[in-house]
Amino acid sequence: MNDRYSRQTILPGIGKTGQEKLANGSIVIIGCGALGTVTATTLVRAGVGRVKIVDRDFIEYHNLQRQVIFDEDDIRGQLPKAVAAERHLKKVNSSIDIEGVVADVNYTNIERLVYGADLIVDGLDNLETRLLINDAALKLKIPWIYGGAISSYGMMMSIIPDKTPCLRCIGHNTSTHGLALTCDTAGVIAPAPFVVGSLQAIEAMKILVGSPDVNPDLLYVNVWLGEITHLKINRRPNCPSCAGQYEYLDARYGTRATSLCGQNAVQVLNPESRGVALPALAARLQGIGKVSYNDFMLTFAVDSKEMVVFPDGRAIIKNTTDESTARGLYAKYIGA
Numbered sequence: 001m002n003d004r005y006s007r008q009t010i011l012p013g014i015g016k017t018g019q020e021k022l023a024n025g026s027i028v029i030i031g032c033g034a035l036g037t038v039t040a041t042t043l044v045r046a047g048v049g050r051v052k053i054v055d056r057d058f059i060e061y062h063n064l065q066r067q068v069i070f071d072e073d074d075i076r077g078q079l080p081k082a083v084a085a086e087r088h089l090k091k092v093n094s095s096i097d098i099e100g101v102v103a104d105v106n107y108t109n110i111e112r113l114v115y116g117a118d119l120i121v122d123g124l125d126n127l128e129t130r131l132l133i134n135d136a137a138l139k140l141k142i143p144w145i146y147g148g149a150i151s152s153y154g155m156m157m158s159i160i161p162d163k164t165p166c167l168r169c170i171g172h173n174t175s176t177h178g179l180a181l182t183c184d185t186a187g188v189i190a191p192a193p194f195v196v197g198s199l200q201a202i203e204a205m206k207i208l209v210g211s212p213d214v215n216p217d218l219l220y221v222n223v224w225l226g227e228i229t230h231l232k233i234n235r236r237p238n239c240p241s242c243a244g245q246y247e248y249l250d251a252r253y254g255t256r257a258t259s260l261c262g263q264n265a266v267q268v269l270n271p272e273s274r275g276v277a278l279p280a281l282a283a284r285l286q287g288i289g290k291v292s293y294n295d296f297m298l299t300f301a302v303d304s305k306e307m308v309v310f311p312d313g314r315a316i317i318k319n320t321t322d323e324s325t326a327r328g329l330y331a332k333y334i335g336a
């Protein structure tokens, strides 16, 4: 079994002691798209002892171009990403704990999801949830690794509470580099998230083994041009998050409908929902449209719209980007 890690324990920066620290380490990967699949497969193979993967979405064909652990069977099986990730990665390394959690990360659950972890790895596709991670990480004093990729470029940075600037400090330092773009408008080629995810994974390993080589800079990568640039980030003098004002965590931004990056779809959340019994809902919708369901989700098609409903009451309404249309369909078929 020890042979499994022999090629990485040879490295002076890791060694036997570092490997033990990895084995005792606990990480939470939030978002399992292109970045999340790269960091998850790398850190599972590296022998991190506990890996939790949180994602709200299911797998579609346009994901396979870059989301490196998924395959066509996962789509035929209608598997949520977190479930498919857990199944695949358990076959890669059965000697560690791997847990997939199907959930939308928001202010109501983030502290519970990351509590007790040694490290959080960002695999998200939107800034609002990253700022939520930033607040939770600073509050709970958990290091986290920001990463983002779009088109042919991306960036990443390790954020260590009380030691480094945070994500809200970065926003003050850089205004461009495409933070506001989405994969809808800009697209993405796989090597961009592969490189950024690999850089996140190595920073994660260094943080877990307690290496002095943790990179203090924001790294900006352009894979098309073959560039990696180090950007020095300074702490913003009156950064609310660094000052302990966790506005994203506390403000209760109760977004109930959000347009999803890279999809012609809107997610509807029902914070008051105690969950939906999928068999009962399927029985209700039978005769109105085409319904199918498994343990993880229910798919319902009516007119030109398709909706996917999860047991926690969350729904993704496809073929629309209009949030009020999506809320209306949710109210009509699932119940507000």
Ligand SMILES: [Zn+2]
Pocket (backbone or CB within 6 Å): 165, 166, 167, 168, 169, 235, 236, 239, 240, 241, 242
């Ligand atoms: Zn800050």
